[in-house]
Amino acid sequence: MRRIALVALVVDDYDEAIRHYTDALGFRLVEDTPRPDGSRWVVVEPGTETGGSGLLLARAKNEAQRGRVGDQTGGRVGFFLHTDDFARDYARMRAAGVTFLEEPRHEPYGSVVVFQDLYGNRWDLLEPATTA
Template sequence: MRRVALVTLVVDDYDEAIRFYTEALGFRLVEDTPRPDGSRWVVVEPGTGAEDAAGHGTGLVLGRAKDEAQRARVGDQTGGRVGFFLHTDDFARDHERMRAAGVTFLEEPRHEPYGSVVVFEDLYGNRWDLLQPAPDA
């Protein structure tokens, strides 16, 4: 079996990123391990039920920017495009919970042939789709 296990997301601060992803988006903190250089290995996962045999799905490594070049990419890792896609099995539930948690939505929810979708921004301005695929999609 092959799968994308982790994707790095460059952030300004570990703790504020952990709070946003766990509290506002409902992800679970999988690992937060200090490293000898003062950085941390931080992994969060949405906990979607699509985990592998070891209990892991695709996760985000929250990597604190180390220099000016990396700080310049915080919030713009995909050039303003939607770069991350959070699938859900209950669009209304997750949209309402995220809205109540203060997540910034850039549009009203849409119901497309492929499913229900809305674009939102994470803590730093990266664009995401919250998407419940249509049953036949």
């Protein structure tokens, strides 16, 4: 079996990123391990099950990386958060102060809305349409 386990997301600050992803977006902190060089191995996952895809929250180490914080995909939606209950997660995220860039849409492929994370990266919150 093969799968993408982690995607690195460059952030300004570990603790601020952990708070945003766990409190505002409802992710869970899987690991926060100090490393000998002063960095940390910080992993968050959106689901409650172990072994899904996760984000490695990587603190920017230099100017080139700092310049990519919040714009890792050139301004397009680069991350897709699937949900089994769009209304629940949309309401919870709005109440937590998440910035939405549009009103929710109901497309043939599902219910979707674009939001920004703490740094400005664009995400889709998406409940895929069920197929009959």
